[in-house]
Amino acid sequence: MAKDAPDPTLVTALEWLVRLRDDKASDADRRAFQRWLAQDAAHAAAWTKAEGLWRRFDVVEPEIARLRRSQAAMSRRRALAVGGAALIGAGGIYALGRGDLMADVVTDVGERRTLVLADGSSVELGSHSALSVDVTDRGRDLRLFRGEGYFDVAADAGRPFRVHAAGGSIQALGTRFDVKHVDGLVTVAVAEHAVAVRAADAPAAIRVGQGWQVSYGRDGLGGLVRADLEAVEAWRQDRMVFQDVPLRRVLVEIERYRRGRILLLSGAIGAIPVTAVFDTRQPDDALQTIADTLPVRVLRATERIALVYPAW
Template sequence: MTDPETDPIYHEALKWLVRMKDDKANAQDRHAFTAWLAASPANVAAFERASRLWDRFDIVKPEYDRMRASGGLSRRTLMLGGFAILAVGSGGYVLSRPGFFADHATDVAERRTLQLADGSVVELGSYSALSVQFNDRERRIVLHRGEAFFQVAPDQGRPFIVEAGPGATQALGTAFDIKLADDAVTVSVTEHAVAVALDAGRTVAVDEGWQVSYSANGIGAPKAVDGEQVTAWRKDRIVFEDVPLRRVLRELERYRRGRILLMDDSIGDMPVTAIFETRQAEQALRTIAETLSIRVLNPGGFVAVVYRR
């Protein structure tokens, strides 16, 4: 096998991966990428390897996003720095950012139930990761990626706080779900209430049967939510009701190995209403393609490219 560090095709794949992850990627970029993939099976294989590298990078992705937003990272510096660091030696890690080595993580389509030292129970969803930081003053969880459902044991002397993205959720004797997807966090309460605070200081109370979403741009108003729909993933189902296609594809990506690339922005807002089995993500993609009259190019099964027919 060609050494990735000297393989020109692999380096080209890394460049394409960075370009396609860039918010500034346009239709011309996407069409050029599709043509590059179709040009050779070696290109597909190289992009699969590059994507697997990116998957290992996901836990520190929030820090990467902050650096890119502040101008600290460009495509060039990422290529010369970030990926090079991650790929040192035989793909070993040399990063030491806080939380990089999560205490608990799940693989694709895996769920895991955790019993914490205080008696609280956490159910960790597919491709998720968190760290536990308990001390005498507080019980703090850091959700690095994915989704988790919390059933909190009472302890009046130590608040239970979950950090996710730019905010933190404090339990008020409660059960709740937190989902970190891309740059947005959604907190849904199924029992009692929580207090959600952003770094900027604004705090929003969320009661049972309600949810709130936030990002670095701010926090929205609470809205009523169906608790069964929110926690369907705990029964290996995901439920979409008039959800834009781009969000559906991002969710399905958590339940299959590989990337799903939406190549046509014009179809990203198409609404999807469906219930899918999380262990049948490929079938879900086929159903979406048939229902919405779109095409899914799935060379090798690792990279799925979705575009208009």
């Protein structure tokens, strides 16, 4: 078995869990499962581990509903700022995130929302995003806690327009630009004019001009690269566009449009390049296409949990 490959016995146990929880499971299925279970002590151990994983999510799902109701009530109380309900996943456990508590605007999974600010600027927020807005006489400061936003900035030389994300900042220089903050990485792509990007702890900002993009995150600030603006802005037309993008990054992106988690069980397949166009409104279809065209399998362990592992 390859070093990064998942335990095949555990995968089989998870497959049995899926099959037996199905309403269509027959007595023959249950008898076959009992035979498999009795074949080897390792099968019983894997079954216990799989049940533990399953219980973990069964316990959490009622809490998901409670948190979403709580967030919806909070948003109604903040109607002047506009609000919404959102669900986030971290380490396999769903919880209300710090961004949700501090944000003025939160979009749900699969939701897009356009805001017009008091200064005339507009922001289009993508799926599963959280944003706060602070517009004063001295400046316009927005904080993107997670997700993606497209910013169309109204000219106002006396009040700088800044977007803060992951400890860094993006200052508009009279412009339209996209900011994506996902999985600890911030990517800024400029559609018009320019922005000044400063990563966390960086000594100075760098200028990013029209048609260029830059990323920053845990590893610091990356270099300027040409932006494929059609691909960058595809989410605004309900599309995800990938060209030779590693599978692990594709799954992170698909997860933003799907309730629940997508768990990559093997690092060995994470680097497989993907070139595709998917509909953000059909994330499960995207997963199925990946399973049909790449040497991987996708197991839907629950409605909220999808496991991706090698087909070999």
